Amino acid sequence: MNIIVCIKQVPDTKEVRIDPVKGTLIRQGVPSIMNPDDKSALEAALQLKDQFGAKVFALSMGPLQAESVLREAYAMGADEAYLISDGKFSGADTWATSSTLAAAITKLDYDLILTGRQAIDGDTAQVGPGIAEHLGVPHISYAEEIRIDGEKVIVKRQFEDRYQMLQAKMPVLVTALSELNQPRYMTPGGIFEAWRDKEVVQWSRDDIPVDDGNIGLKGSPTKVVKTYPKTMKEPGTKIETDVDESVQYIVEKLKEKYIL
């Protein structure tokens, strides 16, 4: 069984700060990490490898620095790693990203494709289903459990108020929730090998069988026209006093608002 795991390198958005004067993002010093949902997808693939002896391919698209998340994937136990990197792919929205990744995946043999549900820098949850659509395979999103039964994949799919146990015939794409598992740590030996011995295969524009009209900024149906810092409303009154006065103040305010 061959499993492809799509991994994105993302800025740790918890560490992103806004410059209070200029109102712009401070990117300096923000660490880049493996997207958490993608890490759970990788862990799920590695568990299937432990169980059935599957071969795990890690695939990423991004700038050359994204190689480090693929090294991390090696150190966790991936068998092969591929980085799609070319300026011609940059500026891609979720449609063009899905189209590029799907085209790259056609170069590999696969039974199962795993992606994270969504990336923390975009939160769209669109790329997994998009890849499946471009490949013409079924997808199951929001997976909390993944089982293999012969040629079939059985997934516990999360909804707001329920789960569906869904079955699909491979090849199929599944998007993983971080609730799916607790990703393993890289082993010291794994880290050593990943950075010293393993090769990350680099694919550029000409390696990917995809039309020019379906990649990068030009192939993106959506365009960002502007970005701006979120306008926060004006702060109200802040008081620092003893407990009784604090309580009294709140009660008065609640009366003013006709809540009491």
Place this chain on the structure above:
Amino acid sequence: MDENIPSVFVFAEQVDNQITPVSFELLAKARELAEKLQCVVVAILLGDKVEDLVQPLFTYGAQKVIICEDAALAQYRTEPYTYAFSTIIRRYKPQVVLYGATSIGRDLAPRIAGRIHTGLTADCTALDIEEESNSFMMTRPAFGGNLMATIVCPDHQPAMATVRPGVMVKRLPDPDASGEVVRFELDFVEDHRYTKILDVIKKEATTKHNIQDAKILVAGGRGMKSAEGFQILQDLADILGGEVASSRAAVDTGWQDKSRQVGQTGKTVRPNLYIACGISGAIQHLAGMEESDFIIAINSDSTAPIFNIADVGIVGDVFKIVPKLTEAIKKERE
């Protein structure tokens, strides 16, 4: 229905033959957009034996309803829903399509965007038509809520967007409203893309009420220190007739159920009163509650970002203030 009439489509999501509330919220927004575009709002209703749901769609703002019924659509599955909806889109060529950013909408919309080759913007917080160009402007948070981005879809039609529940406000119901109902017939042929539903497991209802419906929320964060610490918030919520909500920190530690989580990865709420206790106010949390009508924050750290958006900020110990506040309100009520 004339196939050339310009329209705004709203996906009328239903689960167990009940319309998901966000669909009504979208109808209200769609009416605003449609007025500016001078076109009509059409609700797309997919399911099996869902005719009873047509009238509520008119009641909340739909001007036309396209209904497609088949046993294959009884429960949500990606492929038959994608097939039905994208066929309807191709036939009627709407300018705009709106979906709720639910676990169904976020599954369906990208698949449709792929199939009909058009743009899709996720989790929009504002939608508008630019006056001069008549272009559809979709605004959404980016970088975990640190930045807002306005997005257009200039060369592909329809422009599609998902909107999270609780972001838009539904119209006052008009039970006399009516409109044209179009039945859309389709044959569903199972292929390799169809999944099979083996079983459905309902989650246990952990919250009495949905926090999105509550008028008053008493929310706690890491500062509540333990699951037991939340008891004083429950007491306050009870006396106010509200619900307890939680920040992500208090969910990750297991003190509160995920269904109570407010924020970027939780729910968006806009109650009349939001009391934030021991919540520092990470941007991801603020994104889910800053539209609340009146915000009171109680936190011992006077530099906590929650104070930047609170109408009333109290610097102090929640464990001392909250029980006394509950007592004081009890007295007021007597």
